[in-house]
Amino acid sequence: MTKEKFYSTLEKKLEKLVPHVEIKYKAEIAWEINEWKRERNAVILGHNYMEPALYHSIPDFVGDSLELSRKAAETEKDVIVFCGVRFMAETAKILSPDKTVLLPAKKAGCSLAESITAQDVRNLKEQFPGVPVVTYINTYADVKAECDICCTSGNAAAVVESLGAETIIFLPDEYLAGNVARDTGKHIIFPSRKFGQDSPDLDYQMIGWHGKCEVHEKFTVEDIENVRKQFPAVLVLAHPECSPEVVDASDFSASTTAMIRHIENSKADQYLLLTECSMGDNIIAANPDKEMLRMCSVRCPHMNEITLEDTLACLKNMQYEIEVQEDIRVRAAKSVERMIAIG
Numbered sequence: 001m002t003k004e005k006f007y008s009t010l011e012k013k014l015e016k017l018v019p020h021v022e023i024k025y026k027a028e029i030a031w032e033i034n035e036w037k038r039e040r041n042a043v044i045l046g047h048n049y050m051e052p053a054l055y056h057s058i059p060d061f062v063g064d065s066l067e068l069s070r071k072a073a074e075t076e077k078d079v080i081v082f083c084g085v086r087f088m089a090e091t092a093k094i095l096s097p098d099k100t101v102l103l104p105a106k107k108a109g110c111s112l113a114e115s116i117t118a119q120d121v122r123n124l125k126e127q128f129p130g131v132p133v134v135t136y137i138n139t140y141a142d143v144k145a146e147c148d149i150c151c152t153s154g155n156a157a158a159v160v161e162s163l164g165a166e167t168i169i170f171l172p173d174e175y176l177a178g179n180v181a182r183d184t185g186k187h188i189i190f191p192s193r194k195f196g197q198d199s200p201d202l203d204y205q206m207i208g209w210h211g212k213c214e215v216h217e218k219f220t221v222e223d224i225e226n227v228r229k230q231f232p233a234v235l236v237l238a239h240p241e242c243s244p245e246v247v248d249a250s251d252f253s254a255s256t257t258a259m260i261r262h263i264e265n266s267k268a269d270q271y272l273l274l275t276e277c278s279m280g281d282n283i284i285a286a287n288p289d290k291e292m293l294r295m296c297s298v299r300c301p302h303m304n305e306i307t308l309e310d311t312l313a314c315l316k317n318m319q320y321e322i323e324v325q326e327d328i329r330v331r332a333a334k335s336v337e338r339m340i341a342i343g
């Protein structure tokens with residue numbers, strides 16, 4: 001493709017969202033990134049939350065955490081550039097240890113990943129010996145290494161059911177756990193508050209943790225009610241990191257990619273997306289006929305650390321390389337691969 005064609009394709013995609021002058025500036029950077037990508041024999045994986053100019057110009061694959069883990073495991077390129085947050089890039093390294101995995105920002109954390117340590121998991125295993133541990137993919141490698149199997153928002157209930165266990169430990173997202181407990185018919189307790197206070201023979205079925213996503217915890221049932229009053233025919237989609245009350249008040253809840261597909265395949269008058277706002281922009285760019293309502297007061301500061309400028313610097317300077325200690329990686333890989341095997 002010529003540079004002119006690349007620019008006009010991007011302009012057409014983003015014309016409802018970004019002024020031409022800005023697209024021209026971003027297209028220049030994206031063009032240079034794509035040249036460096038060839039030079040480095042790299043693949044770029046982009047999470048659905050990336051800002052629209054980046055999302056629609058440089059990734060070879062876009063998707064949710066589960067899809068991108070699969071792509072990371074399959075790639076034959078030498079270098080994986082992860083346009084997402086650190087735990088995602090770490091998962092790519094866990095699955096592809098011989099590749100160079102780069103994250104365009106130094107930190108790009110996640111409030112869920114930071115809510116729990118490997119020692120916390122070891123303490124829980126001591127409190128509840130023999131109980132299988134399911135860990136959300138939004139955790140760091142040392143936490144994954146302590147668990148039996150990982151899950152993502154796209155397969156959490158299926159992973160729990162695949163274990164066929166009466167009781168499980170589900171970490172660290174309190175709200176995802178609550179949503180999975182409801183879907184699988186289990187009741188849930190939180191040992192950090194309750195352990196030691198309950199009768200020892202209480203029928204524990206799901207043991208949770210108090211981690212929360214700083215974006216999704218902010219959406220409320222009242223937000224949904226207010227929007228429904230203004231737009232009675234709106235279809236409300238909530239990510240399962242939202243509270244169970246918010247998910248119950250919405251019309252659909254699933255992983256980021258499943259939400260995109262659901263919007264593409266339905267014909268509502270308007271859509272309200274309770275998740276990181278950039279994803280709504282990306283849907284508008286790909287489906288200009290859809291009316292997306294804006295709820296952009298809540299943003300993910302970590303996903304927003306990833307810019308086109310930093311991705312260019314990442315490929316030019318081969319920064320910031322993700323390293324995972326080998327003994328931890330081997331144990332973490334078992335949990336992630338077990339998850340990928342069940343789908």
Ligand code: 13P
Pocket residue numbers: 048063064065066138152153154213239241254255256257
């Ligand atoms: P998905 O796996 O659904 O893309 O979610 C990742 C995430 O971090 C949501 O906040």
Ligand code: SF4
Pocket residue numbers: 085109110111112113138213214215216241276300301302303
């Ligand atoms: Fe983490 Fe929430 Fe940001 Fe997703 S949106 S990366 S869960 S802080």
